Amino acid sequence: xxxxxxxxxxxxxxxxxxxxxxxxxxxxxxxxxxxxxxxxxxxxxxxxxxxxxxxxxxxxxxxxxxxxxxxxxxxxxxxxxxxxxxxxxxxxxxxxxxxxxxxxxxxxxxxxxxxxxxxxxxxxxxxxxxxxxxxxxxxxxxxxxxxxxxxxxxxxxxxxxxxxxxxxxxxxxxxxxxxxxxxxxxxxxxxxxxxxxxxxxx
Amino acid sequence: xxxxxxxxxxxxxxxxxxxxxxxxxxxxxxxxxxxxxxxxxxxxxxxxxxxxxxxxxxxxxxxxxxxxxxxxxxxxxxxxxxxxxxxxxxxxxxxxxxxxxxxxxxxxxxxxxxxxxxxxxxxxxxxxxxxxxxxxxxxxxxxxxxxxxxxxxxxxxxxxxxxxxxxxxxxxxxxxxxxxxxxxxxxxxxxxxxxxxxxxxx
Numbered sequence: 001x002x003x004x005x006x007x008x009x010x011x012x013x014x015x016x017x018x019x020x021x022x023x024x025x026x027x028x029x030x031x032x033x034x035x036x037x038x039x040x041x042x043x044x045x046x047x048x049x050x051x052x053x054x055x056x057x058x059x060x061x062x063x064x065x066x067x068x069x070x071x072x073x074x075x076x077x078x079x080x081x082x083x084x085x086x087x088x089x090x091x092x093x094x095x096x097x098x099x100x101x102x103x104x105x106x107x108x109x110x111x112x113x114x115x116x117x118x119x120x121x122x123x124x125x126x127x128x129x130x131x132x133x134x135x136x137x138x139x140x141x142x143x144x145x146x147x148x149x150x151x152x153x154x155x156x157x158x159x160x161x162x163x164x165x166x167x168x169x170x171x172x173x174x175x176x177x178x179x180x181x182x183x184x185x186x187x188x189x190x191x192x193x194x195x196x197x198x199x200x201x202x
Numbered sequence: 203x204x205x206x207x208x209x210x211x212x213x214x215x216x217x218x219x220x221x222x223x224x225x226x227x228x229x230x231x232x233x234x235x236x237x238x239x240x241x242x243x244x245x246x247x248x249x250x251x252x253x254x255x256x257x258x259x260x261x262x263x264x265x266x267x268x269x270x271x272x273x274x275x276x277x278x279x280x281x282x283x284x285x286x287x288x289x290x291x292x293x294x295x296x297x298x299x300x301x302x303x304x305x306x307x308x309x310x311x312x313x314x315x316x317x318x319x320x321x322x323x324x325x326x327x328x329x330x331x332x333x334x335x336x337x338x339x340x341x342x343x344x345x346x347x348x349x350x351x352x353x354x355x356x357x358x359x360x361x362x363x364x365x366x367x368x369x370x371x372x373x374x375x376x377x378x379x380x381x382x383x384x385x386x387x388x389x390x391x392x393x394x395x396x397x398x399x400x401x402x403x404x
Contacts, residue, residue, distance in 0.1 A: 007256040045247040047216040054209040
C-alpha cells in the first residue's frame, strides 16, 4: 500500500500502533481526521494530551481519578474493611456497574506474566501488602481473570498476605447466567459442581 | 459505563467519534495511550496535527500530496491523455497497486448521494469538466463503485461530458477472479454475460 504523502504515512504509522488497528483501518481513520475542521482537530488532540497532563492515579487504590484520592476511596459510605483486588480500571467499572459491591478496590495494573516479562515488582503489590498490614481489613477479594496469569497472581498474592490471617476470598467460578449447560466447557462445569451451593427458593 | 475521570471521559468521547470505534474500544485505546510516555504521546498527536498543517491536495487531480502537484501528475512517464475518475484516494492506491494503469487520475472526493445530502456541487466535478474541455483527453475512465451512488454519479458525469465527444469508458462488471460461479449474484452474472468478450488462449 503506497501512501502518496509522508505526513499521511506518519499518521497511519502512529494510528496503526493502537491495539486492534491495522494499516487499512489506520488509513481510514487518518482520512476521516483529515476532513475534520482545525478546531475539531485541536479538541481531538487536546483531549488525548489531557490524558497525560490531568489524569492522576488514586494514592490509595491506584484507580484513575481527577483528584489525589478517587471518588470510591473518598466516599464515606463505602466499607473500607473489604478490599477487592482487580487487574485494571475496566474491572472496577464492570463491578461498579453491577451495583452489588460496597467495599473499596485495589488496582494491580496488570497480572504476573513471565511470558510478557511482567513480574510482581511491576505491579502495585507492595502497596496492597502495606495497606493490608496497616488497616487490617476484614476481607480481601481476589477478582482477577480466571486465566493462567490470573491464577499465578492469585497464588503470589495469597503467599504475600497469608501471614496476616485476613479472610481471603475469590470470585466464584461456574456456568454463566443464560448459558446452555451442554455448551459449558468441562473445566468450568467441574468447578461449578465442586463449588455447588445450597439451593434457595426465593 | 461510569468513567471515573472527566479527562478520560473526554478522550473516550473524542475517540468514539472515529468511524468503527465504539465506547468500549475507545476506552481501550485511551488506556493504551495513557501508558505511552510523554514523548511518544507528543509524536502521536503531532502526527495527527501534521495531517492538517502539511498535507496538500494536488491542484490538478485533487490527490493527497506533500507538494502542490502530486507525484502521479508530475511524472512525465504517465499518459496525460487518459483520466481515471475515482471517488477517493484509497481507490487511487488500489489501482496503483495493480501496476496496470499508466494514465492520470481525477479524485471526486465522494459520490452523489441525496440520502447523505451530497450533491454535485460538493464534489470535484467542475474541475474535471474544465480539465476535459481544455486538455481534450483521449479517454476518460469512470472507476466508481458499482453501487446506486456510483451509478448516479456516472450518469451525471456522462451528461456533463457528453458534448465533448471524448471516449468514455467504465470498469467492466463481472464475476470476480477466484469466485465460484454458483455463488455469484444474479445481477453480476447477467452483466458478465452481456459484456462477454472473445476468448483468447494465451
